[in-house]
Amino acid sequence: MNGPYFLSLLVFSPLLGILLLAFTPKTQERTMKWLGFLSTLPSLILSLFAFFQYLRGYRLEHLAEKRDWIRFADFPFLTESTFVVRYELNIDGLSLVMIVLASLLAALAAIASIHIKKEWKGYFMLFLLLEIGMLGVFAAGNMVLFFIFLEVTLVAMFFLIGKWGGFARERAAYSYLLYNGVGSAILLIVIAVLFARAGTSNMELLKEMLHNPAARAQLIAPIPDGLRLSLFIALLIAFGIKLPIVPFHRWILRVHVQAPPAVVMLHAGVLLKIGAYGLIRFGIGLFPDQFRDFSFLIAILGIVNLLYGAFLAFIQDDFKMVLAYSSVSHMGIVLIGLGALNEAGMQGAIFQTVSHGFISALLFLLVGILYERTNTTELDRLGGLAKAMPLTAGSLLAGAMASLGLPGMSGFVSEFTAFFGLFQTAPIVAAIGTLGIIMTAVYLLRAVLNMTFGASKSGAAQALDMSVTEAVPVFVLLALIIMVGVYPRILAEPLQAAIKMMMNGLGA
Amino acid sequence: MSMHTLLRYEWGVMTPEFIIIGTALILSLVDLLMPDDKDRRPLAWIAFVGVAIAFVATIGLIPAETTSILHDTFRLDAFGKAFKLLLLAGGALSLLLAFDYRPKEGLKHRGEFSYLMLCALLGAMIVTSSGDLITLFVGLELLSISSYILVGLRKTSVQANEAALKYVINGGISTAMTLFGMSYIFGLTGTTNIKEIAVEAQKLTDGEYQYILALAFLLLFVGLAFKISTVPFHMWTPDVYQGAPTPVTAFLSVVSKTAGFAIVLRLLITIFAAAPARGKDTSSMLLSMQDYIAFLAGATMIVGNIVALKQRSMKRLLAYSSIAHAGYVLVGFAAMSWVMIDSIWFYLLAYLLMNFGAFAILQRMSDEADSDDISRFAGLYQRSPLLAVAMGVFLLSLAGIPGTAGFIAKWNIFLGALMTEPGHYVLAAVMIATTVISYVYYFGIFVQIFFRPAAETSSLRLPIGLTLIVVVCALGTLLFGVVPGLAYHFLGQFEHFGDFLQ
Incomplete structure (x- = not known):
């Protein structure tokens, strides 16, 4: 555990799988699926190991890695460490939780990938590349590294959607590429401005330089308040596209519908969370003053997301679209929590990212299982699943319950905490927001009851229930959802320190 | 005398x-x-x-x-x-x-x-x-x-x-x-x-x-x-x-x-x-004169990248892409930061590697049918996975995706534009916006290579000269993308061109 290579190993272990896959003959379908799944295990084991060690009091600072990498400008009048980008990985409670989420969902999504029909080799190579990108994003210790890993996910996703997606896959891939390309580009501007003017992209150093008047002298060029404000707004837009915040949400609809369900598990479960993670890490971490000024707006944006998503989810005919809008709606709760600007809200926001990660992964897992058998996800053509596929229908119902925030499941804890936070700071807004919770119940029940009960429709009549391989990830996810719902301390404890630190930064 | x-x-x-x-x-x-x-x-x-x-x-x-x-x-x-x-x-x-x-x-x-x-x-x-x-x-x-x-x-x-x-x-x-x-x-x-x-x-x-x-x-x-x-x-x-x-x-x-x-x-x-x-x-x-140069740089990036969107001919596409890249380099000149010559040199190095690689593969693909239509690349991944991956590296680098020399090169230029006081924010924004636009046509080639079925199934053999170029350029593009320090170290010998004005 003390090895300084621990995090590198965690992040890059899927690389081994990629190499092995490269030398596997094209036709060995079973071998490749096994390889794909097994290659996700090392990261999972390592991250769980770190997680439980952390719960037992291990200090994560010991895991930090720092190696020399690139020095961009080597001028005699600059100090040794200026314009240096180091290979820095380090984690705190928040990133550890996200890493566990990512590696767990990656392993489960790898199991769900048994439904992939063609070119398994390329699929699993890209899938593992995507996993490296996701893990790296959360482990990165500086902004440049964060960006690089983010772009890895972008490229991998483009191919995964465009090659293995549904009917309109190429369009979906493009829309993913462009929206996220714009988001990344804006993020890159922020990173470059900070790097060019502060000479570093290390998070800790940047924090120090931006807020400690004594360290300000080290800046290469000044970063005045006006510039900070623009940078913060740019960050808000960049991560607003990835989260997504409402006017920027069109791309996730296409991705949710067109991408293969196993990939959507990761997309909805982890990739959307990078937006939330980025907002917390960079938005709050680097620009707490601006974040405080904008907190009300962020809460409002959250409410808009919540209501808009919920309303549109209600009128969809395709279950995938319902879930897509449900993602938009649930991300609103993250924003609400962040906008509350207090400890409860922050905790609720982070809980919601994790909880929605599990729930959306579960629901898309089930979508994959359904689609495999019925070839449709349209609500009108599904019905009576409870008779033909009792297990699937039951899990679907359970997932929907978790999503609408039934007490005892993870959705309840996170929504409750987030709203609890907002009620303390902006009660009226929060009161309006609670409407969203009711609407969530309405649209989810409408969709799920339509599918499970009623007369059997053509698609579902003779369908077989889920197999053991399919059932394993379903029950793992259900167990996790209930565990977080019943015993939220398992999340609250590792997050405590990280949240404390952020609240200190916000001066609250 | x-x-x-x-x-x-x-x-x-x-x-x-x-x-x-x-x-x-x-x-x-x-x-x-x-x-x-x-x-x-x-x-x-x-x-x-x-x-x-x-x-x-x-x-x-x-x-x-x-x-x-x-x-x-x-x-x-x-x-x-x-x-x-x-x-x-x-x-x-x-x-x-x-x-x-x-x-x-x-x-x-x-x-x-x-x-x-x-x-x-x-x-x-x-x-x-x-x-x-x-x-x-x-x-x-x-x-x-x-x-x-x-x-x-x-x-x-x-x-x-x-x-x-x-x-x-x-x-x-x-x-x-x-x-x-x-x-x-x-x-x-x-x-x-x-x-x-x-x-x-x-x-x-x-x-x-x-x-x-x-x-x-x-x-x-x-x-x-x-x-x-x-x-x-x-x-x-x-x-x-x-x-x-x-x-x-x-x-x-x-x-x-x-x-x-x-x-x-x-x-x-x-x-x-x-x-x-x-x-x-x-x-x-x-x-x-900085503003005029900056204006021309911006116009070049915009024209190059926008018109490239419409091209079906690969050579024309690469032509507009080369116009766009010239625009990026001009940003480095217009910014007039102290990394100007270094960053331009590095950019041209990266450009040399990725462009020659792309042209080598293009030459192989277009010679056999005397056509350089983008559909010549359809199904390249099926015909020759290695060549497809190599082309992928060059295109990613041209698009400026991290992990390739193209990214580091762009990042250098970009930093130069933001390093000065006052920073060239508009120019940097144009550069990054046009880069995103360029994704469309570079990834359009990816669509052909990886997503579309092949029109012909004959396997591709690369002659010796082209193989040499593709290997050298692909390795170089990746090498300078991951350890650009090598190029900086080499560039260090020139001491930032301090004798330029002597």
Whole structure:
């Protein structure tokens, strides 16, 4: 555990799988699926190991890695460490939780990938590349590294959607590429401005330089308040596209519908969370003053997301679209929590990212299982699943319950905490927001009851229930959802320190 | 000038140039004396070896002190050495392309291919080292005229003839503008030596003269825009790139462009950096012209990237992409930060690697059917996964995705634009926005390669020369993308071109 290579190993272990896959003959379908799944295990084991060690009091600072990498400008009048980008990985409670989420969902999504029909080799190579990108994003210790890993996910996703997606896959891939390309580009501007003017992209150093008047002298060029404000707004837009915040949400609809369900598990479960993670890490971490000024707006944006998503989810005919809008709606709760600007809200926001990660992964897992058998996800053509596929229908119902925030499941804890936070700071807004919770119940029940009960429709009549391989990830996810719902301390404890630190930064 | 003074010069500093001249001479004689029915492809190998030796000789010259010979008309300084290495590398790769160039109708003038390319390369090298307007112009014309012939080398092709004609006419106009600008400079300062001009230009405190000098600046810059194919002299690029034989296209897009940037930097910085002006910065004409350069850079990026969206022909697409890339490099120039020359050099290095790689694969794909439509790439992944992945690396690098040299290069330029005080935010924003636009067409090629089914299923074999290029370029693109420190370390020897203005 003390090895300084621990995090590198965690992040890059899927690389081994990629190499092995490269030398596997094209036709060995079973071998490749096994390889794909097994290659996700090392990261999972390592991250769980770190997680439980952390719960037992291990200090994560010991895991930090720092190696020399690139020095961009080597001028005699600059100090040794200026314009240096180091290979820095380090984690705190928040990133550890996200890493566990990512590696767990990656392993489960790898199991769900048994439904992939063609070119398994390329699929699993890209899938593992995507996993490296996701893990790296959360482990990165500086902004440049964060960006690089983010772009890895972008490229991998483009191919995964465009090659293995549904009917309109190429369009979906493009829309993913462009929206996220714009988001990344804006993020890159922020990173470059900070790097060019502060000479570093290390998070800790940047924090120090931006807020400690004594360290300000080290800046290469000044970063005045006006510039900070623009940078913060740019960050808000960049991560607003990835989260997504409402006017920027069109791309996730296409991705949710067109991408293969196993990939959507990761997309909805982890990739959307990078937006939330980025907002917390960079938005709050680097620009707490601006974040405080904008907190009300962020809460409002959250409410808009919540209501808009919920309303549109209600009128969809395709279950995938319902879930897509449900993602938009649930991300609103993250924003609400962040906008509350207090400890409860922050905790609720982070809980919601994790909880929605599990729930959306579960629901898309089930979508994959359904689609495999019925070839449709349209609500009108599904019905009576409870008779033909009792297990699937039951899990679907359970997932929907978790999503609408039934007490005892993870959705309840996170929504409750987030709203609890907002009620303390902006009660009226929060009161309006609670409407969203009711609407969530309405649209989810409408969709799920339509599918499970009623007369059997053509698609579902003779369908077989889920197999053991399919059932394993379903029950793992259900167990996790209930565990977080019943015993939220398992999340609250590792997050405590990280949240404390952020609240200190916000001066609250 | 007596024999004695002639012999006293340190001719050693011109070794690379002499090697190129020698090889070109030998090749032209061999070509002349060779029976007509003999295959002339090996000539390209000889030329390649010559360029390789010149490359080694240039590396050998790196420790040499800054020297100037022939009454300061030929300067060997860090700038010249660094850029010559790029030019020679580009020349060598073009010759490898030429070796494996197999147009459908056959190529009658294969011998000319090799030695004309050497002549063009020689012109480019002289340009980077010249300390006098006269030598500079001679080098420029040597490069241009050789290129005109090279473009029209496929005599029976209508497209090639059209391309050559367009190239000559556009080139003529731009040369005229450059000369016109030079004539003003000569009129104002009374000398053709660049450094003396710089000294004289500093004395021009009269507003009238400054006005004329500013005019000369713009004329020079616009005239030279032809070589680097930036707005307003970019229109020739797609037609010429499409009509010219692929090796020549690659040569124009990399070597000729690199030489163009070398002149722009050498001439404009030396002459105008310290000349007084009336604009926003009265102490430096160059700084007061920053906005105009920035405007042209922005326009170039926008035009290049937007028009590229509509292209079906790969060569035209790469032509517009090369316009866009020239725009990015101009951002580095317009920003005028202290990393300017370093970042431009690195960009041109990355550009050399990724562009040659892409052209090598394009040449293989288009030669077999005499078509460079983008659909030629359909199903490349099925036909040859390795080649598809290599092309993927080049395209990702051109698009500026992390992990490739293209990203680091763009990042350098970008940083330069933001490092200065005040930062060039608008320019940086345009650069990044157009980069996102460029994703559309670069990833459009990915769609063909990876998503579309193959029209033909025959497996692809890559000839030896092209294989060499693809391997070297792909490894280089990845290497400099992951450990750019290697290039920086190498660049460190030149000490940030501190002897540039001495």
